Amino acid sequence: MAKLGIGKVSPNSMVGAVIVHQNKIIGEGYHFTDNSPQAEVLAIEDVPEHKHILLKESTIYIASEPYYIYEKTLSRIDLILKHKIPKVVISWLDHKPEISEPIVKILREAGLEVITNILPREGRFVRVLGNTFIQKKRPYIILKYAQTLDGFLAPKNTKQFWISNSFSKRLVHKWRSEIDAILVGTNTALNDNPQLDNRLYFGKSPLRIIFDQHNRLPIQLNIFDGKHNTLIINKNSDPRKYVSQLQLTFDMQMLPKLLTYLHSQNISSLLVEGGAKVLQAFVQHDLWDEARILVGNKLLKDGLKAPLLPNAPDEKYKIFDDQLFIHYNPTKNFNNS
Ligand SMILES: NC(=O)c1ccc[n+]([C@@H]2O[C@H](COP(=O)([O-])OP(=O)(O)OC[C@H]3O[C@@H](n4cnc5c(N)ncnc54)[C@H](OP(=O)(O)O)[C@@H]3O)[C@@H](O)[C@H]2O)c1
Known part of the structure; x- marks a missing residue:
């Protein structure tokens, strides 16, 4: 239920709740816009009015602990207590123990049965974008790239070269529908002329962000088609380009400054799609939370090297003849990232 809010509630976290009575769902809800009720x-x-009596014998399943914040009417905890729901199951305790344990204690002392941390990975997934935005004051950063079996992103000096299969391509468009912004470097915009939108899945397209320090990108490129919001990062504004532009100094502080700016614009997730230099810059600054690497079954023997990540993949999936490796940055604290 929480995941149904993906791409819709930014910069807030996704939240879902399911109420079950004797193995039947009698009520469900999810946070569906950034200002919808909890x-x-x-x-x-x-739950229909005539079934409210069943709440006293039901279980409520929620993604993370009901944080004790007073909303317009009742806090999430008071609501559960008011309706005398006797059992609460929480996927993952989101906050640090000093915050989460007292919340669980309030529920237990009121006589409720509380079961916690049954699905930590899923629980974390729905909270992590909102948490990063609030705690780190920057978007959650996902590096995404395709590499050959022998670790190359692209051949040297050629136009666009497809590494992954069409199923992976569709999956990438789903990811684009779930995040707020997508970023590529100048050479990728020039060589590949990408559209950087979501054409193959439901939902929205993200803000397109492109580095163009010296205003090298011609206005004929797809990124200037006016179909989606686009932001060019350059040193000096370019009057030929009818898109948003942000002027930054291209020094060591450029990436942190860009992330602070994106935070100020309520951007809570950023997909960095290449090329090699841009990905490497994010890795070098340790400015990444997750990397999604699609490994195709081609070999190149030579070309642009894929970035080297410090850890082995945490998750591996098969997408027909491609593989998907997911790495979580080991320097980012699991509970607070
Ligand atoms: N396999 C994949 O998933 C994948 C994905 C994307 C791209 N690619 C391939 O990668 C190739 C392009 O990669 P690339 O490494 O040559 O170029 P790139 O990373 O796309 O762009 C690098 C350029 O962006 C500019 N830039 C501005 N700020 C930067 C920063 N902080 N860090 C890094 N670059 C910054 C620089 O140009 P200025 O000097 O003008 O500022 C730099 O030369 C293409 O062939 C493309 O097909 C592959």
Whole structure:
């Protein structure tokens, strides 16, 4: 349920709640826009009035602990207590123990059965974008690239070269529908002329961000087609380009400054799609939270080297004849990232 809010609630976290009575779902809800009511409120409202009596014998499943913040009417904890729901199951305790344990204690002392951390990976997934935005004051950064079996991103000096299969391509468009912004370097915009949008999945397209320090990019490129919001990062503004432009000094502080700017614009997730130099810059600055690497079954023997990540993949999946490796940055604290 929480995941249904992906791409819609930024910069807030995704929240979902399901109420179950004797193995039947009687109410469900999720946070569906950045100002919609909380999932627990919607799930309880979803239970028909004549069935409210069943709440006293039901279980509520929620993605993370109900943080004790007073909203317009009742806090999420008070709501559960008011309706005398006797059992709470929490996927993952989101906050540090000094915050999460007292919350669980309030529920237990009120006589509720509380089960925690049954699905930590999924629980973390729905909280991590919002948490990074609030705690680190920058977007959650996902590096995404395709590499050959022998570790290359592209041949040297050629136009666009496809490494991954069409299923992976569709998956990438799904990812684009879920994030707020996408970023590529100058050479990628020039060589590949990408559209950087979501054409193959439901939902929105992200803000396109392109580095163009010296205004080298011609206005005929697809990124200037006016179809989606586009932001050019350059040293001096270019009057020929009818898109948003942000002027930055291209020094060691450029990436942190860009991330601070994106935070000020409520951008809570950023997909960095290449090329090699841009990906390497994010790795060198340790400015990444997750990397999604699609490994195709081609060999190149020579070309642009894929970035070297400091750790082995945490998750591996098969996408037909491609492989998907997911790395989480080991320097980012799991519980607080
Ligand atoms: N396999 C994949 O998933 C994948 C994905 C994307 C691209 N590619 C391939 O990668 C190739 C391009 O990669 P590339 O490494 O040559 O170029 P790139 O990373 O796309 O762009 C690098 C250029 O961006 C500018 N830039 C501005 N700020 C930067 C910063 N902080 N860090 C790094 N670059 C910055 C610089 O140009 P100025 O000097 O003008 O400022 C730099 O030369 C293309 O052939 C493309 O097909 C492959």
